[in-house]
Amino acid sequence: MKKKRYTVTSALPYANGPLHIGHISGAYLPADIYVRYLKGKGHDVAFICGSDEHGAAITLQAKKENISPQEIVDKFHDLNKKSFEKFGINFSIYHRTSSKLHHETAQEIFSGLEKENIFTKKTTDQFYDTQHNQFLADRYIFGECPKCGYEHAYGDQCEKCGSALNPEELINPKSTLSGNTPILKETTHWYLPMNQHEEWLRTWVEKGELDGEKHHDPKLWRSQVLGQCKSWINSGLKERAMTRDLDWGVRVPIEDNEKKVLYVWLDAPIGYISATKKWAKENNKDWRDFWKNEETELVHFIGKDNIVFHCIIFPIILKCSKNYILPNNVPANEFLNLEGKKLSTSRDWAIWLHEFIVDFPNQEDSLRYALCATAPENKDTDFTWSDFQARNNNELVAIFGNFINRVVVLTNKYWNGTVPKCNSISSNDMELIEEIKTYPDMIGKSIEKFRFKQALNELMNLARVGNKYLAENEPWKLFKEDHQRTETIMNISLQIAASLAILSEPFMPFTSNKLKNLLNIDNCSWNDAGKQIIKNNHQVNPPVHLFHKIEDEKITEQLNKLKL
Numbered sequence: 001m002k003k004k005r006y007t008v009t010s011a012l013p014y015a016n017g018p019l020h021i022g023h024i025s026g027a028y029l030p031a032d033i034y035v036r037y038l039k040g041k042g043h044d045v046a047f048i049c050g051s052d053e054h055g056a057a058i059t060l061q062a063k064k065e066n067i068s069p070q071e072i073v074d075k076f077h078d079l080n081k082k083s084f085e086k087f088g089i090n091f092s093i094y095h096r097t098s099s100k101l102h103h104e105t106a107q108e109i110f111s112g113l114e115k116e117n118i119f120t121k122k123t124t125d126q127f128y129d130t131q132h133n134q135f136l137a138d139r140y141i142f143g144e145c146p147k148c149g150y151e152h153a154y155g156d157q158c159e160k161c162g163s164a165l166n167p168e169e170l171i172n173p174k175s176t177l178s179g180n181t182p183i184l185k186e187t188t189h190w191y192l193p194m195n196q197h198e199e200w201l202r203t204w205v206e207k208g209e210l211d212g213e214k215h216h217d218p219k220l221w222r223s224q225v226l227g228q229c230k231s232w233i234n235s236g237l238k239e240r241a242m243t244r245d246l247d248w249g250v251r252v253p254i255e256d257n258e259k260k261v262l263y264v265w266l267d268a269p270i271g272y273i274s275a276t277k278k279w280a281k282e283n284n285k286d287w288r289d290f291w292k293n294e295e296t297e298l299v300h301f302i303g304k305d306n307i308v309f310h311c312i313i314f315p316i317i318l319k320c321s322k323n324y325i326l327p328n329n330v331p332a333n334e335f336l337n338l339e340g341k342k343l344s345t346s347r348d349w350a351i352w353l354h355e356f357i358v359d360f361p362n363q364e365d366s367l368r369y370a371l372c373a374t375a376p377e378n379k380d381t382d383f384t385w386s387d388f389q390a391r392n393n394n395e396l397v398a399i400f401g402n403f404i405n406r407v408v409v410l411t412n413k414y415w416n417g418t419v420p421k422c423n424s425i426s427s428n429d430m431e432l433i434e435e436i437k438t439y440p441d442m443i444g445k446s447i448e449k450f451r452f453k454q455a456l457n458e459l460m461n462l463a464r465v466g467n468k469y470l471a472e473n474e475p476w477k478l479f480k481e482d483h484q485r486t487e488t489i490m491n492i493s494l495q496i497a498a499s500l501a502i503l504s505e506p507f508m509p510f511t512s513n514k515l516k517n518l519l520n521i522d523n524c525s526w527n528d529a530g531k532q533i534i535k536n537n538h539q540v541n542p543p544v545h546l547f548h549k550i551e552d553e554k555i556t557e558q559l560n561k562l563k564l
Contacts, residue, residue, distance in 0.1 A: 003042055003043055003044060004043045004044070004295070004297065005043070005044045005045075005289065005290065005293065005295060005296045005297070006035075006038055006043055006044070006045045006046070006296065006297050006298075006299065007045075007046050007048065007272075007276065007290040007291065007296055007297070007298045007299070007325075008031055008034060008035050008038075008045060008046070008047050008048065008299050008301070009031075009047075009048045009049065009272045009298075009299070009300050009301065010027045010028050010031045010047075010048075010049045010091075010301045010302075011026075011027040011049075011300075011301065011302040011303065011306055011310075012049060012050050012051060012052035012097065012268050012271050012272075013049075013051060013052065013080055014051075014052050014055070014057065014058075015051040015052060015053045015058070015072070015073040015076040015077050015080070015096070016057055016058050016061050016072055016073075016076060017076060017345055018076065018079055018080065018083070018352050018353065018354055019080050019083050019084075019352070019353040019354070020343060020345065020350035020351055020352050020353060021336065021338070021343075021350070021351045021353065021356075021367070021371060021383060022303075022335065022336045022338075022343040022350070023303075023353075024087070024089075024353060024371060025333065025336040025371045025374075025375055025376065025383075026301075026302070026303035026333045026335070026336065026376070027301045027302050027303055027333070028049075028084070028089050028301070029089070029368060029371055029372060029375075030301055030331065030333065030372075030375065030450070030452050031047065031089075031299075031301035032047075032088070032089045032090060032506075033372065033447065033452050033455075033506040033507055034299070034301070034447060034450070034452075034506075035047045035090070036090065036505055036506035036509065037444065037447045037448075037506045037526065040502070040505060040506065040525055040526035041444070041525070041526050041527070042525065042526075042527075045092070046092050046276055046279060046280075046285075046290045047090065047091050047092045048091070048092060048093060048095075048272050048275045048276055048279070049084075049091045049093075049094055049095075049275070050093070050094050050095030050096050050097065050271055050275045051073060051076070051077040051080065051081075051094075051095075051096040051097065051098075052097055052264070052268045052271065053069075053073035053077065053096055053097045053098040054097055054098070054248060054249040054250065054261070054262075054264050054267055054268070055137075055139065055248075055249070055264035055268075056137035056138065056139035056140050056244070056246065056264075057139045058072055058073060058248065059246060059247075059248045060139065060140060060176060060177070062248075063177070069248045070098070073096070073098055077096050079354060081094050082354075083353045083354045083357065086357050086364065087353060087357065087364050087367075087368070088364055088365075088368065088509045088510060090509070092279050092283075093275050093276075093278060093279035093282075094275075095271065095274065095275030095278055095279075096271075097250075097267060097268060097271045097274075099274070099278075101274050101277060101278055102250070102270070102271055102274035102275075103250050103251070104274075105270055105273055105274035105277065106250045106262055106266070106267050106270045106271075106274070107250060107251070107253040107262075109270055109273075109317065109321055110242075110250075110252070110253060110262060110266070111253050112321055112322075113317070113320055113321060114190070114254070116320065118192070118320045119190040119191060119192060119193075119242060120190070120191045120193055120239065121188065121189075121190055121191075122188065122189060122191055123186055123187070123188045124186070124187065124188075124189070125184035125185060125186055125187075126167070126184065126185065126186075126187050126189075126245075127140075127141055127155075127167055127173065127175070127182035127183070127184060127185075128182055128183050128184070128185035129175040129177050129178055129180065129182050130180075130182075130183055131175075131177070131178040131180060132175070132177045132178060134177075134245070135185065135187055135244075135245035136155070136167070136175055136176075136177070136182055137155075137244045137245070137246055138154060138155035138156035138157075138165075138166075138167055138244075139154050139155065139156060139176070140155070140175060140176050140177060141154065141155035141167045141170060141173050141174070141175065141176065141182065142154055142155070142170070142173070142174055142176055143155075143170030143171055143172050143173035143174060144170060144171035144172055145158040145160065145161060145163065145165070145170070145171075146165070146169050146170070146171055147161055147163040147165075148160055148161035148163070153165060153170060155167030155170060155173070157305070159305075162304065162305055164232075164308055166238075166240075187245055189241040189242070189243045189244075189260070190241070190242050190243045190252070191239040191240060191241050191242060192239060192240050192242050192266075192313065192316065192317075193239045194237035194238060194239060194240060194312065194313070194316060195236065195237045195238060195239065197237070197316050197319075198233055198236075198237050200319075201229075201233060201237075201312060201315070201316070202233050204315070204326070205218070205226065205229045205230065205233065205311065206218060206226075206230065210326060215326065215328070216327075216328040216329065220329060220449060220450075221329060221330070221331075222331055222332060222377070222378065222450070223378065224304060224307075224332065224334065224378065225304075225307055225311065225330055225331070225332050228304070228307045228308065228311075229307065229308075229311045229312065232308055232312060233312075237312070240263075240313070241263060242262065242263045242266045243257075243260045243261065243262060243263060244260065244261055244262075244263055244264075245259060245260060246259075246260075246261045247259065247261075248261065249261030249262060249264065249267060250262040250267050265309050265313060266313075266317065269309065269310065269313075269314040269317070270317075273287075273291055276290050276291060291324055291325060292323045292324055292325065293325070294325060296325055297328045297329075298325050298326065298327045298328055299327060299328060299329050299330070299331070300327050300329075300330045301331060301332075302330065302332045302333075303332060303333055303334075303335065304332045304333065304334050304335065306332065307330065307332050310327065310330050310332075311327070311330050315327065329450070331377075331450040333375065333376050333377060334376035334377070334378065334379050334380045334381070335376055335380045336371075336374070336375075336376050336380070336381055336382075336383055337380060337381070337382045337383065338350065338351065338382070338383050338384075338562075339382070339383075339384050339385070339562065339564065340382055340384075349562070351383070351558075359554075359557070359558070360550075360554075362510070363392075363547075363548070363550075364510055365396075365507075365508035365509070365510045365511045365547075366388070366391075366392045366396060366547065366550070367388070368507060368508055369391060369392075369395075369396060369456070369507065369508060370383070370387070370388045370391045370392070371383070372452055372453060372456045372507055373391055373453060373456055373457075374387065374453075375452055375453050377450070377451070377452065377453060385555045385558050385559055386555065388550075388555075389550045389552075389554075389555050392547065392549070392550050393549050393550060395460060396546075396547040397547045397548070397549050399460060399463050399464060399467060400460065400463040400500070400504075400511075400546065400547070401545060401546045401547040402467065403463050403466040403467045403470065403493075403496075403497070403500075404497055404500070404515060404518070404546055405543055405545060405546075406470055407466070407470070407490070407493045407494055407496075407497050408497075408518060408519075408540060408541075408542075408543040409543045410475060410476060410490060411490060411494065411540055412540070412542055412543060414479055414486070414490075415490075417539055417540050417541065417542065418537055418538070418539055418540075419490075419491060419494055419534050419535065419536055419537060419538040419539075419540065420486075420487035420488075420490050420491055420536070421487055421488075421491065421536045422487070422488050422491040422492065422532075422536070423484040423485070423487055423488050424484055424485060424488055425488060429488065429492060432465070432469060432492065433492065433495075435465065436462070436465070436495065436496060436499060436530050437530040437531070438530070439458060439459075439461075439462045439499065439503060439529070439530055440499070440502075440503060440526060440527070440529040440530045441530075442458050443455045443458045443459055443503055444526065446458060447506065452507075455507075456507055459500070459503055459504060459507060462496065462499065462500060462503065463500060465496065466493060466496040466497070466500070469489070469492070469493060469496070470489075470493060473489045475489045475490055475493075491534075491536075494519070494534050494540070495531075495532055495533060495534060497515070497519060498519055498521055498524075498529075498533035498534050499529040499530055499533065500515065501515040501516045501519055501521065501524075502524055502525070502526060502528060502529040502533075503526075503529050511546050511547070514544070514546055515546060517541065518540065518541050518543070518544060518546075519534065519540050519541075520538065520539055520540050520541055521533060521534065
C-alpha cells in the first residue's frame, strides 16, 4: 500500500459560544472518523482546526456584554478546545486566528494577491449607523430576506433559507446596534471579482479538471455540494468585498488603512494554513508539503452553510496565490435538528457538548455512535433523546457489548483467560472466516467515499455476525460434550472481537481502547483486522462492560432541560 499525504480541515468554530451537537455532527465527528481511519491505514495526515476569533458577531457580543472581544474569544477558545479533547476529536492542532502567526499569514496572502492585482479597489456607499458613528459590517445589519421573506436575515446570509446576501439586498434594513434605519455613506474596500473566475471554477466543479489536468472525481462529491456550487456559478458570480470597516480583526496591510480589517471569510480559511505552519514547525515538518504539494489531498469538512466559502471563494484565493493545492473533496453535511426543531443557540435549543460530557460521564462514544448513525449526510436529520437511548441500549449494549462480554466471560470461565487453540474447522467456520476478512475493506471503502453511516452499519453487522455465531453454536452448552469444537468456536469469536477492537476505533475510540486493553492487544493497525490477530495461549483480561444502559430517568432529565 502506497502511503499518501492528506490535509484534512474542519470548519473553524466561531469563538462566541460553546459547541452543540449540530456542530459536532456537521464538521467534526465525520472528519475525526475519516482521519482516524487514514492514520490507521498508515497515511500521513494533518488534521487542522482552531477558533475563528474575528468578525462582527464577536464585536457585537462584546459591546452587549461591555467586555473586550479578546475576553470573549479567550473564554470560548478554551472551553471548546477542552470539549473537543474530552469528546475524542483528535486534531493535530487546534489553533486560533487571533494569534500573531495567523495575522502575519493572512496579511502575507492578502499582500500577494494585491501585488498580482487580483483585487479591485472601489469606493461605494455602505450602511452607517449615525447613533454609534460607525460603518456596519454585514452582521450588524438585519432585514427581510429578498429570497424567502424571513424578517431577521443578516447582511451576509439568511439563516432560514441559507442564501448568501449583500446588505444592500435586504428589505427594510436595520442596525443591530441601535435598531435604527442606517444611512448610506461613502467608504473604500478591496473586492474579489469572482465573476472573472467563473470559467475555470465551472470546469473544476463539474468536470474535476484544473489547468487541463484531472484534479478530482466529481462523482465522489455530494450532490448538495455540487448543486449549490453550480447554482452559484449559473446565477453569475459577483464581486465581493474582502475588507471591512472594523476595529477587530486582521488589519489590512496597506498604509493609511488602519481602521480596515480583512473580511472574516477571507481571514478564517487562511487559519487552516497558519495552523498548519505552527503544527509543522512543532513537529519538524514542512508546512508546504501539506498545502503546496500536488500529491497531497486536501479535504474540507463543513456544514452546508459554508459551501460557497470553501468551494468558490477560498479556492479562488488559493489558486490566485499560486502553488497552493485546491480541495479534492468538500463533504459538507446538511443540518441536524433537535426533537423536530432547528437547533438555535439564541433560543438555547441545543444539546451543548460540554454539558453532555458532564451529564453522561464516560459515555462519549454513545453520543459519537448516535450522531454518526443519524448523520445528515445527504438530507436534514433529527436527533431525539429517545432515539439516543434506544441506540445505546438496543445496539451498543445489546449487540456490540453483549457479544464482547459473552466472549470474554466464557474465555475466562473455561480457560482462565487463555485463548484456546483453533482445532477442527468446519466448512461453516471457513465461510465465516472468509466473511470476516471482507469487513475491513468494506468499512474502509465506505469511509473513503464519506459514507460514514454506511461504514458504521457494517461495523455493527460484524458484531451481529459474532452474536449469531455464538447463538447458533452455544459453546456454553457444547463445552462438556465437545471440548475441541468449543475451543475452535471461542478462538474464532475472539478473532471477531479483536477485529471489532480495531475497526471501531474511528467511530468509538474510547471503546476501541477499552476493548484492546480487555483483549490485551496493541500495535495492531487497520490492515491487521479480519486476520488471526490473537495467537493461541494469549492471555486476555477479566471481563468489564464496554457500555452501560441509559435509564429512562436520565432521558427525562434531559427532556426537562429542553422544557419538553
